[in-house]
Amino acid sequence: MSATTAAPVWTKMRPKQGALSRLFDWKPFLAFICLLPAAGLLMTFLTYPLGLGIYLAFTDTTIGRPGIWVGLENFIWLAEDPIFWNAVFYSVFYTGVATIGKFALGLWLALLLNQHLPMKSLLRAIILLPWIVPTVLSAIAFWWIYDPQFSIISYLFIEMGLRETNIDFINTAWPARWSLIAANIWRGIPFVAISLLAGLQTISPSLYEAALLDGASGWQRFRYITFPMLLPILAIVMTFSIIFTFTDFQLVYAITRGGPVNSTHLLATLAFQRGIPGGQLGEGAAIAVSMIPFLVFATLFSYFGLARRKWQQGEGND
Amino acid sequence: MATVSVRQALKSFGTTRILHGVDVEIADGEFVVLVGPSGCGKSTLLRMIAGLENITGGEIAIDGRVVNNVPPKDRDIAMVFQNYALYPHMTVRQNMAFSMKLAKAPAAIMEEEVQRAAKILGLDALLDRFPRQLSGGQRQRVAMGRAIVRHPQVFLFDEPLSNLDAKLRVQMRSEIRELQQRLATTTIYVTHDQIEAMTMADQIVVMNGGRIEQAGAPLALYDKPANLFVAGFIGSPAMNLLPGMVADGGFRTTGGALLPLPPHAHTNVATYGIRPEHMSLSDDGVEGTIVLVEPTGSETQVTMRMGETVVTGAFRERVQGRPGDKLRVLPDLGLVHLFGPDGARLPS
Ligand SMILES: Nc1ncnc2c1ncn2[C@@H]1O[C@H](COP(=O)(O)OP(=O)(O)OP(=O)(O)O)[C@@H](O)[C@H]1O
Ligand SMILES: [Mg+2]
Numbered sequence A: 001m002s003a004t005t006a007a008p009v010w011t012k013m014r015p016k017q018g019a020l021s022r023l024f025d026w027k028p029f030l031a032f033i034c035l036l037p038a039a040g041l042l043m044t045f046l047t048y049p050l051g052l053g054i055y056l057a058f059t060d061t062t063i064g065r066p067g068i069w070v071g072l073e074n075f076i077w078l079a080e081d082p083i084f085w086n087a088v089f090y091s092v093f094y095t096g097v098a099t100i101g102k103f104a105l106g107l108w109l110a111l112l113l114n115q116h117l118p119m120k121s122l123l124r125a126i127i128l129l130p131w132i133v134p135t136v137l138s139a140i141a142f143w144w145i146y147d148p149q150f151s152i153i154s155y156l157f158i159e160m161g162l163r164e165t166n167i168d169f170i171n172t173a174w175p176a177r178w179s180l181i182a183a184n185i186w187r188g189i190p191f192v193a194i195s196l197l198a199g200l201q202t203i204s205p206s207l208y209e210a211a212l213l214d215g216a217s218g219w220q221r222f223r224y225i226t227f228p229m230l231l232p233i234l235a236i237v238m239t240f241s242i243i244f245t246f247t248d249f250q251l252v253y254a255i256t257r258g259g260p261v262n263s264t265h266l267l268a269t270l271a272f273q274r275g276i277p278g279g280q281l282g283e284g285a286a287i288a289v290s291m292i293p294f295l296v297f298a299t300l301f302s303y304f305g306l307a308r309r310k311w312q313q314g315e316g317n318d
Numbered sequence B: 001m002a003t004v005s006v007r008q009a010l011k012s013f014g015t016t017r018i019l020h021g022v023d024v025e026i027a028d029g030e031f032v033v034l035v036g037p038s039g040c041g042k043s044t045l046l047r048m049i050a051g052l053e054n055i056t057g058g059e060i061a062i063d064g065r066v067v068n069n070v071p072p073k074d075r076d077i078a079m080v081f082q083n084y085a086l087y088p089h090m091t092v093r094q095n096m097a098f099s100m101k102l103a104k105a106p107a108a109i110m111e112e113e114v115q116r117a118a119k120i121l122g123l124d125a126l127l128d129r130f131p132r133q134l135s136g137g138q139r140q141r142v143a144m145g146r147a148i149v150r151h152p153q154v155f156l157f158d159e160p161l162s163n164l165d166a167k168l169r170v171q172m173r174s175e176i177r178e179l180q181q182r183l184a185t186t187t188i189y190v191t192h193d194q195i196e197a198m199t200m201a202d203q204i205v206v207m208n209g210g211r212i213e214q215a216g217a218p219l220a221l222y223d224k225p226a227n228l229f230v231a232g233f234i235g236s237p238a239m240n241l242l243p244g245m246v247a248d249g250g251f252r253t254t255g256g257a258l259l260p261l262p263p264h265a266h267t268n269v270a271t272y273g274i275r276p277e278h279m280s281l282s283d284d285g286v287e288g289t290i291v292l293v294e295p296t297g298s299e300t301q302v303t304m305r306m307g308e309t310v311v312t313g314a315f316r317e318r319v320q321g322r323p324g325d326k327l328r329v330l331p332d333l334g335l336v337h338l339f340g341p342d343g344a345r346l347p348s
Helices: A019-025 A027-057 A073-079 A082-113 A120-132 A135-145 A152-159 A173-201 A205-213 A218-246 A250-255 A267-275 A281-289 A291-307 B042-050 B092-102 B107-121 B136-148 B166-183 B194-200 B218-223 B228-233
Strands: B004-013 B016-026 B031-035 B057-062 B077-080 B154-158 B186-191 B203-208 B211-216 B240-247 B250-253 B271-274 B279-295 B300-306 B309-315 B326-331 B337-339
Touching: A019 A027, A027 A281, A073 A281, A082 A120, A082 A173, A082 A218, A082 A267, A082 A291, A120 A173, A135 A152, A135 A173, A135 A250, A173 A218, A173 A250, A205 A218, A205 B077, A218 A291, A218 B092, A250 A267, A267 A281, A267 A291, A281 A291, B004 B042, B016 B042, B016 B057, B016 B203, B016 B211, B031 B042, B031 B194, B042 B057, B042 B077, B042 B154, B042 B186, B077 B136, B092 B107, B092 B136, B107 B136, B107 B166, B136 B166, B166 B194, B186 B194, B194 B218, B203 B218, B203 B228, B211 B218, B211 B228, B228 B240, B228 B271, B228 B337, B240 B309, B279 B309, B300 B326
Parallel strands: B031 B186, B031 B203, B077 B154, B154 B186
Antiparallel strands: B004 B016, B004 B057, B203 B211, B240 B250, B240 B271, B271 B337, B279 B300, B279 B326, B300 B309
């Protein structure tokens, strides 16, 4: 278009920035703008419910009646409630045993999958299955597996002549507790295995070759190379796993609803039981709030106890 | 201290054959350098000797014992990897002591060995650092320290200097050589840098495409390359290799230049080889047209054209010419290399 006019003049001088453009170049403003959506979402869906829950824990709200501030009364009540203490015990027990189980089996699986196996990717996909199935569905499957009459496990045992009667999985306290832990382990293994596998794959094979030449046996390679190099990831995965397990709700609620006789209540299921069906919102909230110290402690422990390693890149504590 | 014999070694990955029958004899205490272009199988051969790759065929013997089925840890071999493979979660001291720790050595002996190696390598002050806190050259030395403390029968080095800058490389080159002479441990060293090979080796093994082209002392390879590949690979700047035929009382290159032949030369010459440094300026030499003059200070490299043939010369004299000028050069007839149609060296 302008071909007929003189050659375009171009100086290296940049055009002056407009006010708006300058505003967006101003770092504090830019940071504020970029954080706004995330902060808004967090405030609405995280901070507000959490704050409300904590507030409710100090009131005697019930469904349909706004409560009044009662201070620590809910907690004092709970301190004398054997069912609450039973739930505390079972939550800790459930988390502890299931975490050990998940990590022992998950690590073993990850090590196995890290070998050169035929059809490796297919195996990995299969292993992820328990995790991608919605929890409630797998809980219902376990409910059937544990059914007093139609349990497939009982059926197999009886068919093989190993037992005469059906196994009692969930109708007495201790078998029910162990059965739920087994279901939780089954569900949690994939997460652990796949995360640890990702960690294993970051370890350079030449380290193993060097260790091989240094004379390390298979166990020693695991003990001195794999394990220490995996620790940082292990710590993070364990933190998440502990949090998920401690706050578990779906499995227990779908399989036993806390029964028999409240023996398998976790804090989360008990809080729900008291708060929603029971209508005691204040007391339910107090139970939920009482989980916070446990979670904070578990997080701090695995984070500081395991994650900090001097040799890692990018940490200034030389 | 041990001899290493590789006899007719074969290696395949799946159906692809990588090594096609390799023979190497290494004497006790010798420093052998494997050189060759990228992908020719040097690392593979080294890893087979270490036991990190299995042996598809043939035999590898260390100190007379066939080790084909001996696991790496029982071969008494130490290897320095190209990326050093230091254990990132261990200090320098722990890295060096690791093999002894696995062998349940007493703490006092471990410390003594580590101290001795650290002194040799100048690592005394760094023993409590982690690998990430070390420079490339220091890491390289730790990797060597890890090898030294084991007093292995054989050292293997896989391009240990390729990650270092030029100056450090020259320094480490002489340090490694000096160390090897002090310890008198049989050493196999892989590189694709032919200067490294020339300066360090007792014996150079030139590999190409999974075969050995020639093995021998550095100067033997330089003076009498067995074939065109070795002739072109050893020496810097590279030898002029000019195809053509014997005609008109000399050697007529395909580019049309006529070069003088040594007396009693074979008539079946297909390639005429002359190193740039074996040409001299002479008024009765062959005339060429200067294409490029590259003074390096100590000598001047001149690329010139004789007919269509491009020839490089390296002269002690300072050549004043400019591109387009004429220059007369004469090959030193005693140092001309002649190769037959099959690429093999012709006896002179
Ligand atoms: N694990 C493997 N599977 C298949 N082919 C391989 C494997 N390792 C090496 N090769 C092939 O073997 C050949 C030789 O490899 P090698 O690593 O020995 O080369 P190299 O001489 O050490 O080269 P460079 O100088 O680049 O290190 C290459 O063509 C490579 O592609
Ligand atoms: Mg290599």
